[in-house]
Amino acid sequence: MFRTLSCCLLLLSSLSQAQGVDLRLHGSNTVGGELAPALVEHWLRAQGFVAIERQQQAISELMLTATAADGHRLRVEIQSHGTSTGFADLLAGRGDLWMASRPVSRNEVEQARSLGRLDHPDQEHVLGLDGLAIVVHPDNPLQSLTLEQLRQVFSGKIRDWSGVGQGAGKITIYARDQQSGTWDTFNSLVLSGAQLRVDARRFESNAELSASVARDPFGIGFSGLAAVAAAKPLAIGSEVTVPLLPSSQTVGTEDYLLARRLFLYHRKQVDPLAQSLVDFALSAQGQRVVEQIGYVPLRIVATPATTAANAPGEYRELVEGASRLSLNFRFGTGLSLLDSKAERDIQRLVAFMSRPENKDRQIRLAGFADRSEGSAFFSLSLSNDRVDYVATRLAKAGVRPQMARGFGGSVPVAPESSALGKLKNRRVEVWLY
Helix, strand or coil: CCHHHHHHHHHHHHHHHHHCCCEEEEECHHHHHHHHHHHHHHHHHHCCCCEEEEEEEECCEEEEEEECCCCCEEEEEEECCCHHHHHHHHHHCCCCEEEECCCCCHHHHHHCHHHCCCCCCCCEEEEEEEECEEEECCCCCCCEEEHHHHHHHHHCCCCEHHHHCCCCCECEEEEECCCCHHHHHHHHHHHCCCCCCCCCEEECCHHHHHHHHHCCCCEEEEECHHHCCCCEECEEECCCCCCECCCHHHHHCCCCCCEEEEEEECCCCCCHHHHHHHHHHHCHHHHHHHHHHCCECCCCCEEECCCCCCCCHHHHHHHCCCEEEEEEEEECCCCCCECHHHHHHHHHHHHHHCCHHHCCCCEEEEECCCHHHCCHHHHHHHHHHHHHHHHHHHHHCCCCCCEEEECCCCCCCCCCCCHHHHHHHCEEEEEEC
16 A cells, blocks of 8 residues: 555655655654654665664754665654654744644644644544553562652652652652643643642653663653663553553553553645555554654554443443453543544444454443533433444444443543543443453
8 A cells, every 4th residue: 555655755755855855753852862863764664765864963853864675765854852842843943743742732733723623533633542651670579650640759748768658768759841642641631730849850861761760779750661771661540540551552542541552643734655554554554663762653452341330230230241352432621523633533443343353343432421511410411422423333333233332431440630640430331351
């Protein structure tokens, strides 16, 4: 599929050589550090380029030069100075693809109206999933923390390890820099209005931060899942959820409290090279690269799962003996409309159910609302609307759920103190029989 584009890409490359760079990816270090270079290299080889050279031009700035058998060359620039820098460059015309480790904000959507609608499925592409890992030294005996404990530790209200039930010792804080989408996610989900300790050590790179924590017996920090390396991740819970470690299943369903999505954005009038790379990244071949780098791909897997002890009996009955699929369909406030990832998940689920091994199997859907969406009756009504919407969309695509039922605001998977926490609870789960 991709190889047939080679001639077109070479033509585009030759026409743009005067500008020096054919394709520019700017933004998140989480995406741009390892994932984007790997995706670009595999994409270029799929187009028939036989030699690819990497040149580090500055800190977090990489140039990849690809040469075809007939001598044609294509140059791809990757600048990874943080999510917010990628948005600024896309808006100013200095970048073709914006790499982001957080979703575009409403304010950014409005600022970039001249580029189209950045939150539309045609312009917003989820590359894969990541769990923001809370990391400590590998010898630290601590196993889990709550979000509130994390907030107190990183804001300085708790400054000694004895404050979280460990031996005495002053806590050293490691954090990402201000330009980072990883920092934006942590600031929103964990600090939630509190201020980071002023003496926190800041890093532009996830890998450097994680390596520093792994060397410091009193350190604690946060990084992308792929950068944990020698550090030790902690399970994270809250007052309404049990502690969960970041894993392919907990991040895939986005039930892990610090799960996040990795994005590529582009303008409505997309550069053909940019579109080709996006298409490759979302393909089965591209998703294997996502997994190889250490992130969670968009591939659907089934895992036996248990339900919360306080879950309604009707919900436990619906899912008893089933396996949980590694995706949730998520919705906006008060809406029964799918977000950009969920729109593509419809087709992924249809393809999954068409596999020979799933020929005689059935799916059941469980829908939920967040508790802030109104009365218990209205929340139940919304959850039923959502689950019915997903069931209808699947049925039209050839997959008819065996059962679909809404459960209102019960069984929350996140506290509702943040917008993302509420979003996590507005979901439709998929269970396989």
